[in-house]
Amino acid sequence: MRAFRLTALALLASSASTALAQNADRIWTGGPIITMEDEAMRAEAIAEDDGKIVAVGSVAEVMKFKGPKTEVIGLAGRTLLPGFVDAHGHVTGGGLQAMSANLLAPPDGDVKDIPSMITVIRQWIKDNQAMVDRYGIILGFGYDNASLAEARHPTRDDLDAISTTIPIYLIHQSGHFGATNSVGLAKLGITRKTPSPEGGIIRKRSDGEPDGVFEETAHFMSLGKMFTVFDGEAVLGIVKSGTDLWARFGYTTAQEGRATAGTIAQLEGAAGAGLLPIDVVAYIDVLVDRDMAKAKSSPDYVKRFRVGGGKLTxxxxxxxxxxxxxxxxxxxxxxxxxxxxxxxxxTREQVFDAVDWAYANNVQLLTHSNGEAASDLLIAALGQAEKHHGKGDRRPVLIHGQFLRKDQIASFDRLGVIPSLFPMHTFYWGDWHRDHTIGPVDADNISPTGWVRERKMIFTTHHDAPVAFPDSMRVLDATVTRRSRSGDILGASQRVDVMTGLKAMTIWPAYQHYEEDRKGSLKVGKLADFVILSADPTAVDPETIDQIKVEETIKEGHTIYRRK
Structure with missing residues (x-):
């Protein structure tokens, strides 16, 4: 069987040789190569020329592309795969996280309670005094009330202990909450008389004063106002930090999963300045900048940036x-x-209108829906839009779907929806879901990859960074093992095998983005986007997948990250 597969690959390489008649710039060999092509999943060597794959197969066949200037690179037993494709993340948010105090809990940070959080922030201020002086703000990212010993959000009183003269703004690990101090509230103009906006909450104390914690739209509005302190130089630095972070974990395509006009301007600026080491595809909030989503959507990258469609939350x-x-x-x-x-x-009206608009204008729509009631509304809106405008090749995407009923999976299958699931929840919040959000029975079915595969649907997996680091091996580990921080396994029946987990990070998200013709697998004619891992994920104990390291990330034949 192996000989047959190599023969098939050799024929592809021979055909490419006849058509292209060229020498390769680089050839990789000497370690496992996983192509993600079902017909020939393994290869011995791969060749690249001018950023594209020109041969993949046996050493003998690929070496026919070796010329006097071809660089032959030995893998030394390491494993080469297609570069990972980000199914859902927020790359500019990742850049903001990179320049903020790290408030994550172990193993990604050192914050276990509010006192340790305060210690980390104070140390960050000392280490970043020039930034604090220049922009007049103290930033922290990644606190999580579910991981703090106090099991609550930090309030203005907690943060006033750090500073009463400089605004502090902390972003919750989920990205859906924020916390500020008293001077921050004053800067935002929020008082006891300020009403909560639609779709969000400004939390108040028993005396009616704001306690410094914001939920949902109240947080997004506050963060947007705080963000205005950053100048163009800082914004470009944020974008560059985010894309560098994605590359560090083997991603050659990143997503900006909820963009506004301001975000698009930032990304276009970074692209124009040649600062993007990897491709970035953005999806614009259709409740805010709908016309821009339609006008800018394009299948083509310009200096490694494009708009892919719209986002609905x-x-x-x-x-x-x-x-x-x-x-x-x-x-x-x-x-x-x-x-x-x-x-x-x-609102129901907003959801139905947004989905109908996307179908009418052939704009791909990614929809954030976590709870069952939210997914019921999405299913109803998609059904009506399909009735009015036809099915077509629309590839609507469900983002997260953390709490789903099995009947909803069937509905999404019928409607042609691609579920982009978030199995990292089983590690980071599995114990919390079991004990507090949905209970021990339903917790087994969060991120239900098993139910999806029962119906032979494809799915994609994501990290939602900066909700978590864009740690590709943590994504894969959680998808395969579903082991929580405490060591519990949530829903053994929802686990999938390693190769399925890898498809959900490569060829399937490439399809999700309408880029399966150029990314997601190692095939002649596709981009030479590769990741090199320290070990073969399919050959190790699944419980050790999270220990595999990204050794190198290669974008169109060129190394953009190498582990030191």
């Missing part, structure tokens, strides 16, 4: 109890009524 964070459920949360931590089910971030 229906609800919020499952671990933060703002995802919109069809029945009450199990045991939410905080002051919630017994029948609390979360709440929508968009």
């Amino acid at each position: 229906i609800d919020g964070s499952p671990q933060g109890f703002t995802a919109w459920r069809d029945h009450p949360y199990f045991a939410p931590v905080g002051e919630y009524p017994p029948d609390y089910v979360g709440y929508p971030a968009a």
Whole structure:
């Protein structure tokens, strides 16, 4: 069987040789090469010329492309795969995270409680005093009330202990909450008389004063105002930091998953300045900049940037109890009524209108929906839009779908929806979901990759960075093992094999982005976008996948990251 596969690959290489009649710039060999092509999943060597793959197959066949100037690179037993394709993330947010105090819990940070969080912020101020002096703000990213010993958000009183003269703004790990100090509230103009915006909450103390914590749209609005302190130089630095971070974890395509006109301007500026080492595809918020989403959507990258379509957000964070459920949360931590089910971030009319508009204008739509009630609304809107405008090759995408019923999977299958799931939740918040959000029974079915594969649907997996680091091996590990921080396994029946997990990070997200003709697998004619890993994920104990390191990331034949 192996000989047959290599023969098939040799024929492809021979055909390419006849058509191209050229020498390769580079050839890689000497380690496992996983192509992600079902007909020939393994190869011995691969050749690249002018940024594209010109041969893949046996050493003998690929070496026919070796010329006097061809660089032959030995893998030394390491494993080469297609570069990872980001199915959903926020690359500019990742850049903001890179320049903020790291408030993540172990193993990604050192924050375990509010005192340790304060210590980390104070140290960050000392290390970044020039930035604080220049921009007049203190930033932190990644705190999580689910991981803090106090099981609550930091308030203005906690943050006033750090500074009463400089605004502080902390972003929750989910990206759906924020916290500020008293001077921050003053800068934002928020007082006891300020009402909560639609789709969000400005939390108040018992005396009616704001406590410094914002939910959903209240947070997004506040963050946007705080962000205005950064000049063009800082914005370009944020974008560059984000794309460099993605490349560090083997991603050759990144996503900006909820862009506004301002974000698009930042990304276009970075692209124009030649600062993007990897491709970036953005999806514009259709409740904010709908016309721009239609006008700028394009299948073609310009200096490694393009707009892929639109983004719709229906609800919020499952671990933060703002995802919109069809029945009450199990045991939410905080002051919630017994029948609390979360709440929508968009009205029914907005959702139906946005989906209908996307179908009418052939704009690909990615929809954030976490709770069951949110997905019910999405299914109804998609069904009506399809009835009015036909099915077509629209590739609508469900983002997250953390709490799904099995019947909803069937509906998404019928509607041609690609589920982009978030299995990293099983590691980071699995114990929290089991104990607080949905309980031990339903927790087994978060990110239900098993249900999806029962129907032979494709799915993609994502990190939603900066919600978590864009750690590709953590994504794969969680998809395959579903092991939580405590060591519990959430939903053994929802686990998938390693090769399926890899497809969900390569060829399937390439398809999701309408880029399967140029990315996602190692095939003659596709881009030479590669990642080199320290070990073959398919050959190690699955429980050790998270220990595999990204050794090198290669974009169109050129190394853009190498582990030191």
